[in-house]
Amino acid sequence: MRADVATSALEDRAALERSVLLVDFRTPPAARGWQVAEADAAGVAAHRELRQRAFVEEQGLFAGTDLDGTDDDPRAVTLVARGTRGAVLGGVRLAPVDPAGPDVGWWAGSRLVVAPDAPRGLGAALVIAACARAEQAGVLRFDATVQDRYAALFTRLGWRATGTATLGDRPHTAMTWPIGRIAALAAATKAPLGGLLGGFSLGGPGWVGDDGAPVPGTDVIAACDAILPAMVERDPEWAGWCGVLVNVNDLSAMGAAPLGLLDAVGARDASFAARVLAGLRDASRSWGVPVLGGHTQLGVPASLSVTALGRTHRPVPAGGGRPGHEVRLTADLGGGWRRGHTGRQWDSTSTRTTAELQLMGSVVARTAPAAAKDVSMAGLVGTLGMLAEASGCGAVLDVAAVPRPPAASVGDWFSCFPGTAFLTTDDPGRPVAPAGPASSAVCGELVPGAGVQLRWPDGSLTPAVPGPVTGLGPATVLD
Template identity: 60%
Template sequence: MFDVPVLTGSPRMQEAPAWTIRVADAADLAAYRSIRHEVFVGEQGLFAGTDHDDIDDDPRTVVLVAATSMGDVLGGVRLAPATVRDIGWWTGGRLVVRRGARQAGGIGSALVRAACTEAASRGVLRFDATVQERNEPLFRHLGWVRWGRTVIGGAPHVRMRWPIERVADLVAAMKLPLGDVLSGIRDDHPEALGGDGWVGDDGALVAGTDVVVATDAILPALIDRDPEWAGWCGVLVNVNDLSAMGARAVGLMDAVSAPTASAVRRIVSGLRSAAVAWDVPVLGGHTQLRGASSLAVTALGRTTAPVPGGGGRVGHRLGLTVDLHGRWRRGFEGRQWDSTSTRSGEELRHLAGLVAAQQPAAAKDVSMAGLVGTAAMLAEASGTGALIDVASVPAPSDVAFGDWLTCFPGFAMLTADAPQMSSPLATSATIGELSTELGVVLRWPDGVETRALDADATGLGQA
């Protein structure tokens, strides 16, 4: 509960002390709790005896304080996960400013802003607070929105939420421009963009054959920072694309450019390692020296029973099969989960065959748009929306949930209308369903639904 006395009390004519906001240490915490007792128990009478609660005892709780350069604590705020398993839903509360510091230059507002920043840095996707009704204008001014009302201790309160646009921002940057950029190509030829029923898939069927082709380019920043990993990923993402369509990779083509022969050699080293691991030959390609860093890989696959990305229908279960083994790739923490580089070739090939063996109505591999963004693409191609039960999403332990839902997870497949895949290497779960409402809705354990995306992810439309 946010209890905000910052707007009350008579003005005091005094020089405002300089102050900064920091994460509380033990001494700060003791001072913060003393101020809380003075204000909430003594001054406002909101609590009888003590305002201490279970959130104070949760080791995950973070307390931020505003303190002078001499260490004098002027106020503070706390934030903590709302659930036993941290699924990216946090609440803020116990915002307090000492009586003598309430005219010291917006300490309360600064603490709320700092709490929002702290929540975002910890991968929070839903940040709520319950505030006294008289303090709603302050929170509205800071960008919060009201979504409910309640009464606490006989006093009217409002439920408020700080909008977090992390998923929408990622999809807007990575995928949303596609519809405009590729506008018109779909009308150029009956098989353009994969043809009817296949638009939106990451691979393309070659008409009249059992061949599927996929192509991906690796970002230059990744190549420059970790050339071997870039080469590995050039194969990984293409194999994933083919696997999602139920195809087996049979060959690779690459186009590599780098300023020096040494840099090219490192890229090719990673590519070769991955090609050997998945047992796919590098058939040829193009190599450019003394050029800007770039890598594009094309993979050829074969299948007689292709699985579309847009085969889902309203009411279909949305499944996730994901390899939770691994760790964040060094240098790409919170963005790229490396579940593949320490797997054996046999294990990697087993995972690559799961969709082909299961034959779901629809499948997509989780890409750089993250789990939620990829669910949006599957739903868009299927002409549906998606509802995700956040608490049902499998995730590694001790990983910020917002990071997990927006990262590239190595190996993860979203499926529609399929029983959970059985694999000793991957975890499968039903995480939601395809719905009539376009976009993606996140459903939380308290039954509240929040919108992660309001509309289509790419603008390419239904397959």
């Protein structure tokens, strides 16, 4: 009995020691003395009081008041830092640059202020929060004019100086926050292609960079797209619909009339496969393109791949552009964000008639531009970069001229899958065929060089895609 007790005691002690080793007795880090959040009406008023005291009464940067048109802009956002007892310790304002104009994705931060007794690091926290909030709003350019004595702080936070300015007889530095959303999307979706596809003929000379490929010796165009397995699993009917949509778009961008589709479906059971095929069947009927055959596999992870065949005697290449060509976007702005895919997938097609879908899909064939490409998973800017790369040049996109639905921010619209949208290039002034319910506008040009730059209403250019998108290189266009 004693031995058993002693053994039990030793085991209990060992267990206790093991438990003690799992406990962290270090002093926990001190909690921040503030919390940054979007201001309510009281927070906005408190921020304005801090501004008045700092910028008008103490620094004399403004006479009487620092209030301006941005304060009246309903799109303006004020972020404030509140202390543990709720008092506003500082704040910052951000809004579209033009208070009276449309939101073109160009915002500015301003009126950054902290109370004299505010904790150290509060100003930097407000700047970081403002950058995050601007990107959340779909902004692609975020600027600020900063007193020179604070320029080093902004530089440490990743901002770049773009010029100088004078405000209230005090030197300021014009700065911008680099937003890499577009370049990151292009790199994630398309950058590996050059290395992966080396050694393939890819449709032959003149067709590098196209989503469809001419079948040698025929007038047939073939295209193939797979839907992301996660999307098939999450939204099988929509995946089936999109399997048709993206393939028809690929054919349409080359000026081909769709002939038929082949599908390969993987599903865990017959019930799930039926949901994928239901979406594919509905889309097939809507576009008037038959499903000719395919393959179905049950008892496997969700997957969907669709192959499309079309016909044209005059295919339009993606690599037919040249410096000096106008860039035009033709896009269906109807509809809205697909439920569950807000900011990523725009659904204009599911409510269109067959006649409308076919009219929009035939616009490239009826216009016969020098180059064309449908906007796909790389987004509008990434797709323009691919067209420019295949054409051996660069591109400039005029942000304010791009047709865009009111419900989509610039950042989302420039990076989403937009449903039906085609980029075309040609000599200035060339006529364009009617596109039915789609909107069409010249919104840029091809230029010498590489990559894509965004042109803003003030005429300045900012890099969006710094160089070639895919690494596949230019197509060799046959005369």
